[in-house]
Amino acid sequence: MAKVKNSNHLSGKEVRRIAKDNKKVIKRLEAYKNRKADESEYLSAMRDSANILEIEDLHSYFFTEQGVVKAVNGVSFDIPKNATVGVVGESGCGKSVTSMSVMRLLQGPAGQIYSGEIRFAAKEKSGEEKVYDIAKMPIRDIHKVRGSQIAMIFQEPMTSLNPVFTIGQQLDEVTFIHNPGATKEEAKAKSIEMLNLVGIAIPERVYNSFPHELSGGMRQRVMISMALASDPRLIIADEPTTALDVTIQAQILDLLRDLKTKIDGSIMLITHDLGIIAEMADYVVVMYAGRVIEKGTVQEIFHNPLHPYTIGLQKSKPTLDSDSDTLFNIPGNVPNPINMPNYCYFKERCASCTAKCAGDYPGMIQVSPTHFVACHLYDEDTKNG
Amino acid sequence: MFKYILKRLLMSVFILLGVSMIIYFLIRLMPVDFIQDKINAINQGGATVSQETVDAMYKMYGLGDNSFLGILGGYFSWLGALVKFDLGTSFVYGIPVADVIFEHMGISFLIALVATVFEFLIAIPLGITAATHQYSFRDYLVTVLVMIGISLPSFFFGQMLKDVLALKLGWFPASGLIDATASYTGVQLLGDYLRHCFIPILTIVILSIGARMRMTRTNMLEVMNSDYIRTARAKGLKERVVVNKHAFRNTLIPMVTSLAGLLPSLFSGAIITEQVFDLPGIGNIALDAMNRGDIPFIMGYNMFLALLSVVGVLLADLMYGIVDPRVKLE
Numbered sequence: 052m053a054k055v056k057n058s059n060h061l062s063g064k065e066v067r068r069i070a071k072d073n074k075k076v077i078k079r080l081e082a083y084k085n086r087k088a089d090e091s092e093y094l095s096a097m098r099d100s101a102n103i104l105e106i107e108d109l110h111s112y113f114f115t116e117q118g119v120v121k122a123v124n125g126v127s128f129d130i131p132k133n134a135t136v137g138v139v140g141e142s143g144c145g146k147s148v149t150s151m152s153v154m155r156l157l158q159g160p161a162g163q164i165y166s167g168e169i170r171f172a173a174k175e176k177s178g179e180e181k182v183y184d185i186a187k188m189p190i191r192d193i194h195k196v197r198g199s200q201i202a203m204i205f206q207e208p209m210t211s212l213n214p215v216f217t218i219g220q221q222l223d224e225v226t227f228i229h230n231p232g233a234t235k236e237e238a239k240a241k242s243i244e245m246l247n248l249v250g251i252a253i254p255e256r257v258y259n260s261f262p263h264e265l266s267g268g269m270r271q272r273v274m275i276s277m278a279l280a281s282d283p284r285l286i287i288a289d290e291p292t293t294a295l296d297v298t299i300q301a302q303i304l305d306l307l308r309d310l311k312t313k314i315d316g317s318i319m320l321i322t323h324d325l326g327i328i329a330e331m332a333d334y335v336v337v338m339y340a341g342r343v344i345e346k347g348t349v350q351e352i353f354h355n356p357l358h359p360y361t362i363g364l365q366k367s368k369p370t371l372d373s374d375s376d377t378l379f380n381i382p383g384n385v386p387n388p389i390n391m392p393n394y395c396y397f398k399e400r401c402a403s404c405t406a407k408c409a410g411d412y413p414g415m416i417q418v419s420p421t422h423f424v425a426c427h428l429y430d431e432d433t434k435n436g
Numbered sequence: 437m438f439k440y441i442l443k444r445l446l447m448s449v450f451i452l453l454g455v456s457m458i459i460y461f462l463i464r465l466m467p468v469d470f471i472q473d474k475i476n477a478i479n480q481g482g483a484t485v486s487q488e489t490v491d492a493m494y495k496m497y498g499l500g501d502n503s504f505l506g507i508l509g510g511y512f513s514w515l516g517a518l519v520k521f522d523l524g525t526s527f528v529y530g531i532p533v534a535d536v537i538f539e540h541m542g543i544s545f546l547i548a549l550v551a552t553v554f555e556f557l558i559a560i561p562l563g564i565t566a567a568t569h570q571y572s573f574r575d576y577l578v579t580v581l582v583m584i585g586i587s588l589p590s591f592f593f594g595q596m597l598k599d600v601l602a603l604k605l606g607w608f609p610a611s612g613l614i615d616a617t618a619s620y621t622g623v624q625l626l627g628d629y630l631r632h633c634f635i636p637i638l639t640i641v642i643l644s645i646g647a648r649m650r651m652t653r654t655n656m657l658e659v660m661n662s663d664y665i666r667t668a669r670a671k672g673l674k675e676r677v678v679v680n681k682h683a684f685r686n687t688l689i690p691m692v693t694s695l696a697g698l699l700p701s702l703f704s705g706a707i708i709t710e711q712v713f714d715l716p717g718i719g720n721i722a723l724d725a726m727n728r729g730d731i732p733f734i735m736g737y738n739m740f741l742a743l744l745s746v747v748g749v750l751l752a753d754l755m756y757g758i759v760d761p762r763v764k765l766e
Binding site: 198 | 571661662663664666667668669670671672673674675682685686689759760761762
């Protein structure tokens with residue numbers, strides 16, 4: 052009797068083999084993460100000095116009991132100075148994991164950066180630039196960039212503040228980390244200034260409040276002020292408005308837009324909301340199943356989307372002028388992240404799939420100086436033939 | 437706040453009344469008869485006791501009527517005396533119950549206090565390190581060792597330590613509280629006490645670390661996975677500060693719950709350990725009183741613990757208001 056292979060079921064033998072393999076890799080990666088290293092080991096150089104962050108072939112994996120989840124599987128994109136880059140994709144496509152990798156916040160031992168480079172141009176106190184490869188930094192040196200040069204705003208303002216400390220205590224802390232000589236009064240003055248900057252009406256009162264005494268919008272403002280308190284060069288905003296209602300969303304987005312000019316830095320904006328991207332971003336990176344499938348300027352992505360997935364995403368956006376009663380949705384599901392196929396991950400859901408799509412995973416094809424797409428439809432020979 | 441405490445104390449009075457009634461009825465229904473035991477002892481001595489004397493004794497001790505109303509009457513006469521701060525006279529010792537309790541409580545309290553301090557000092561750092569190094573060799577080692585500690589019965593482990601440390605190695609006295617051959621005073625006497633209490637304290641500490649370490653580890657793990665810890669890391673805080681300030685401060689919240697049970701346990705005495713080391717602690721005395729049907733003592737001892745429990749719960753609730761700003765007491 053032929054047994055149907057159930058891909059979700061693992062035999063005891065398989066489980067043990069996975070655990071053994073994971074243990075070996077995790078041990079190596081953890082040792083690498085916790086090592087002591089000289090700065091020269093992770094100093095690097097930018098490909099283009101106009102960029103503040105260059106991510107190259109980043110692989111971030113989760114080593115689970117069911118197998119290795121390749122949450123980020125070869126992601127490359129750049130963030131230019133003074134630009135907002137929107138990273139867009141559906142839930143679970145690896146956009147948050149990418150940002151966590153940049154911050155080195157992946158929860159070990161399961162979550163690890165497996166390979167790749169994250170080059171970041173840090174500005175020293177002296178004013179000169181130093182390029183660090185964040186992926187190679189030992190975790191003990193990460194404070195050189197984390198918090199001070201790159202700050203992050205999280206998705207869940209309701210739970211992202213420590214419930215047992217006042218807003219003031221949590222804000223002052225940031226000043227003390229990055230300016231150890233500061234007095235209590237200086238820290239407080241800076242915190243109040245930051246609260247003012249994010250448009251909090253009575254900063255003195257909020258300063259003395261506990262997180263549970265504030266609304267979600269207020270908390271997100273506090274989170275933003277906390278990110279700003281260290282004068283970062285890059286702010287990573289991981290779905291900053293997802294947990295907020297629409298009016299507050301608009302206010303927070305306005306705030307972020309204003310801030311970019313005030314801090315003279317860059318923003319990496321992660322969202323699944325194309326409306327926000329259209330409004331905020333200069334460049335767009337579209338991710339699908341742990342890979343970048345298309346990237347370009349916001350005009351290119353919105354006016355000339357090339358990848359069938361990007362086109363599908365645009366179509367599934369609700370509009371007022373459409374006559375249809377139902378929303379368009381892309382048929383099918385994302386493939387199982389543990390056993391990714393070796394052909395294009397979107398093949399099973401793609402309407403314009405060709406014979407070539409059963410072949411290798413498509414490479415990045417440049418269609419304009421800034422526009423890249425990973426799809427066989429735009430291969431040189433496909434177009435010619 | 438003041439109003440809240442007052443309200444809670446008033447409620448406590450009713451709780452204690454209920455508790456005392458239940459305990460009194462249970463003791464009276466216990467199949468132990470102090471008078472009968474006493475008469476049996478006299479009979480064994482060869483003398484005979486007349487029925488009138490027996491009846492008179494039952495009457496004198498207030499145990500004559502075992503009907504519901506009789507017991508109820510007994511309860512109210514106990515309560516009446518209590519109102520005048522009189523816990524009655526111990527059947528066994530013939531002196532006021534309060535004196536018996538205070539005489540033997542000191543040593544039990546000393547042992548429990550020292551043991552608890554060491555328990556916290558050892559278990560909490562172990563719990564934190566096990567949590568921050570989850571699934572590492574260190575975590576497994578700590579977990580296995582404390583599980584062994586939890587699993588050992590105190591009569592066995594105490595006896596084992598006594599055998600090794602006192603009888604084989606002779607480092608510590610094996611039992612009792614004072615060295616009968618020497619007459620120490622002052623600091624020397626205290627030193628002698630501590631020398632005698634060392635093995636019992638060691639036994640209690642090793643057996644109790646496990647539960648508290650497991651609790652710390654679980655709480656710590658839960659906190660370490662929360663969003664605000666990620667925020668603290670993202671700020672650029674050193675891992676040490678993240679763990680010891682941001683995470684630990686939050687694990688204190690569930691830990692406060694255990695304070696409620698701590699207060700009575702400090703005074704209740706360790707019955708089995710005190711037996712093993714033949715210490716005249718209150719646990720030992722209470723077990724003896726239970727076996728011999730010393731009703732006034734059992735009542736006094738249990739009510740003392742009930743009072744401490746009620747106060748402990750109140751203190752824990754007040755502590756909640758201090759460690760968790762989200763809790764408002766009113």
